[in-house]
Amino acid sequence: MKLRLLTLVCAMTGGAAFAADTDPKNVTYGEYGAVEVSLTGAAGDPANGALIVGDKSKGNCVACHAVSALADIPFHGEVGPALDGAGDRWSEAELRGLVANAKMTFEGTVMPAFYKDDGYIRPGDAYTGKAPTEPLTSILTAQEIEDVVAFLATLKEE
Template identity: 40%
Template sequence: MISALAAFIAAGLTLSSHTKADELAPYTIVGDGIPISLTGAPGDAARGRALVLARTTTCILCHSGPFPETRFQGDLAPDLTGAGNRWTASQLRLRLVDASRFNAQTIMPAYYRNNGLVRVGRNFAGKPILSAAEIEDIVAFLATLRD
């Protein structure tokens, strides 16, 4: 089986690619989600899968899911199996952008915020953790996870 890091690299991603986007694309929250893609286009589910399984995004450190090839999956957060049934793309997008909109005490990072954050590493100060394209790729992948 291909490792998460190898899949990440094979998908054309680099470990530092998530720090390139300093400016946030504008978005509008409607109800409990962000209905419009941050990039104006759908994401790529294959790249999203590689991102979810890459330890650098931290998803798999807290979440588990239908990833039999990945050892040491987390158990602090909901299992991602069936995520596409439980949440719409709009809801998934907002959870990735800023999970604190749903739970102010969440330990999930705000992956697409660059202000009002605490305990931010020097390399990430003033930058989102993920780019708009990476958010859309992860949304596209999570939406495919159906029971």
């Protein structure tokens, strides 16, 4: 039974191997922070990426960046550069690196690392001694990173 199921799955997918998401600790950043390889092996969904960029409980990119394509979302920020034309300014690999962990490209940036789960400083230890001790998870999943990158790649200069 298991062999038939595996054969059926392979036939349906053309025999393609299933790639697991790259763990945040295993992301390979280039010299200037670019991430050449997809974190999932699957294409990103630009429509879902747009939702994440504008979602105040997820990516919330509009809190710091202006994005004309999301003009229906109020209160765009001015802390970071406008994202209009991002698809022309940066390659897909550079966008992936910036979204995953912008500090690998811009050391002093205030942009959070959206795909990182260790190495954080927990200020509660210094102030209250009550910082959480459980492991942290990344802000976005690997597929959400790919979706945001796919959306940003659609933002071209007009």
